[in-house]
Amino acid sequence: MxxxxxxxxxxxxxxxxxxxxxxxxxxxxxxxxxxxxxxxxxxxxxxxxxxxxxxxxxxxxxxxxxxxxxxxxxxxxxxxxxxxxxxxxxxxxxxxxxxxxxxxxxxxxxxxxxxxxxxxxxxxxxxxxxxxxxxxxxxxxxxxxxxxxxxxxxxxxxxADSTADLAAEGDLVEGAPGSRVTVTATLRNNGPGWIRNEESDDQPALMVRIPEGTVAKAVPEDCEPFGVDGPTGPSEPGHARYVCLPADHTIDVDQSLDYTFVLEIGKTARNTKGRVTAGSVYGIHPAFDKNPANDTAYLAVDVTGGEDPGTSTAGGTTTGGSGTGGGDPHGQSTGGSGTTGTTGTTGTSGTSGTSGSTDTSGGTSGTTGTSGPAVTGSTTSGSGTATGGTLASTGSDGMPLLAAGAVGATALGGLVLAAVRRRSTGR
Incomplete structure (x- = not known):
């Protein structure tokens, strides 16, 4: 030897x-x-x-x-x-x-x-x-x-002359307005190299944006609020963005780090999603990661049992041309008791909009359609139901790493302590 x-x-x-x-x-x-x-x-x-x-x-x-x-x-x-x-x-x-x-x-x-x-x-x-x-x-x-x-x-x-592939994984849940749900954001190392940067403080991390219309009520200890260009302090609820990283700054090959948040859905919330991004503690894409395609995933919350984004609860019935405000994201018209179609433009060849009275939501009678097919919208006691109203994104587009299937809505009596866990599978 x-x-x-x-x-x-x-x-x-x-x-x-x-x-x-x-x-x-x-x-x-x-x-x-x-x-x-x-x-x-x-x-x-x-x-x-x-x-x-x-x-x-x-x-x-x-x-x-x-x-x-x-x-x-x-x-x-x-x-x-x-x-x-x-x-x-x-x-x-x-x-x-x-x-x-x-x-x-x-x-x-x-x-x-x-x-x-x-x-x-x-x-x-x-x-x-x-x-x-x-x-x-x-x-x-x-x-x-x-x-x-x-x-x-x-x-x-x-x-070493090698690489490592950091990947983000998201989650999809359902919940009613006012309820609380748990979502899990995941940071995974697909290898082939293990990751720990001992030469810099820019450690591997997962950036988590809380879905709009929800509030983070419980946050993992390893997730800190993120400010303009870095972490701003210890873990605490209520922030819009967090950066999560392992306490020992190490992610082995085929290891997954799960960060679970408890979110409270706002009473007026619509379907919403937040972005999850794999990178570094300062939001920088690491040089060793040559596959940015899987860096981003989403935390999607489908809001159930609430008011449809294209529905209001008062008004009469209007048939004919669309109101002038058809592009309103909530499907409401500023120009008539009937709400608009999907395009929000003036209809053509339509019949005159008909309204018995001004609706309670503040609209006036619909405009007269000209030179086009009629668009029909129904209203009840004041403001209309937009049959062509646009729903907020459900998170199904651009979300290749979402967990399959929806998780049932969870209404918790109090704050649940969110945990981070490691998962590793041998190659």
């Missing part, structure tokens, strides 16, 4: 193989100073390995101190998208928290003041590799390194 650890015990041997040649004059300790080794590690070159590729580069350990380093413990740590391709003699391998892989290697050599030894850092990129980091080195005197970084223990950040 090939060992990644190579050292020189003598200057002659080092010169013969071209490594470990002392390049520094031997420091001299002053009488009042305590002699001690002071080890320094050279830096590794950065790289963007493709999944499956092996990274193998030497580093040099130099003793800049005034005493020999009689024993050197060299440590390598790899984030979860990297692994050791083989196990070298003299090294102990383990897996730490957060899937960090570690090799702890004992270099059986003495590093004299001014001398250097060379060892290798060797790892491979796994299929899920993306944003990775490598820690390598030793303590200042050759002991097991601590958790900080410095001249003897370094960190290399690298980005």
């Amino acid at each position: 090939r060992s990644p650890l190579r050292s020189t015990a003598a200057a002659v041997a080092a010169a013969a193989i071209g490594i470990g040649v002392p390049a520094l004059a031997v420091p001299v300790a002053h009488a009042e100073e305590v002699a001690a080794p002071d080890l320094v590690i050279s830096t590794l070159p950065t790289a963007s390995p493709k999944p499956g590729e092996i990274y193998d580069h030497p580093v040099t350990v130099t003793n800049k101190g005034t005493a020999p380093a009689a024993h050197v413990t060299f440590r390598i740590r790899l984030t979860r998208g990297l692994d050791f391709p083989d196990q070298a003699k003299g090294c102990t391998y383990s897996t730490l928290a957060d899937h960090v892989r570690q090799a702890l290697c004992e270099l059986d050599t003495v590093v004299e003041p001014g001398a250097s030894i060379t060892t290798s850092v060797r790892f491979k990129a796994l299929p899920q590799a993306l944003m990775e980091a490598v820690e390598y080195g030793t303590g200042r005197t050759g002991e097991t390194p601590g958790e900080g970084f410095g001249d003897s223990y370094r960190r290399l950040a690298l980005t």
Whole structure:
């Protein structure tokens, strides 16, 4: 088995193989100073390995101190998208928290003041590799390194030549005006790379716009209100827009993060929907995501049992030309007791609009249609029922990621604590 650890015990041997040649004059300790080794590690070159590729580069350990380093413990740590391709003699391998892989290697050599030894850092990129980091080195005197970084223990950040696909998933529910419903927005990582950005605070996140006409009454703890260009504070109900992100900033391959909101439907609400967008905590599309087609989904609320958007409750009957206000989104006419057709324009060849009295909603008698087919609208006790009134969007258009089927309306007696849960399926 090939060992990644190579050292020189003598200057002659080092010169013969071209490594470990002392390049520094031997420091001299002053009488009042305590002699001690002071080890320094050279830096590794950065790289963007493709999944499956092996990274193998030497580093040099130099003793800049005034005493020999009689024993050197060299440590390598790899984030979860990297692994050791083989196990070298003299090294102990383990897996730490957060899937960090570690090799702890004992270099059986003495590093004299001014001398250097060379060892290798060797790892491979796994299929899920993306944003990775490598820690390598030793303590200042050759002991097991601590958790900080410095001249003897370094960190290399690298980005694998790969991608990850963040996707948004929405929801569809029904509810009556004044009731409360629960909707779930989902952020999913379709891979192939796992996601955690340790080099920036612009972490992966899900932007959630609350459907218009509803109010968020319970919000997941991992969802913060979003202001002009970023989060504005701790989680709390009542805002129109939220940004949701995992507490540990990590989304593994094939993992879904669900964020459940409790919404109260307004008493005058119509069918409505809010937008859900996968991206970053600042609303930026990540460079590693090459598939923006699935970034957007919707939270749709179908309002049931309320007043039809094209219906009013008073008026007589009008037959003939349309009123002048046929484009009103609620299907009401400003020009007559009869309401308009779908186009809201003046009809042609119609009969005169007929009205017994001014309707209670404030309209006056309909205008006379000319040169076109008649449009018929019925009214009751004042304002008309628009047979061609336009309903608000149900959310079925442009919503490829909505949950299939409608969820029954939920009327809750009090606030329900919304939760976030992770779901993961193995590839």
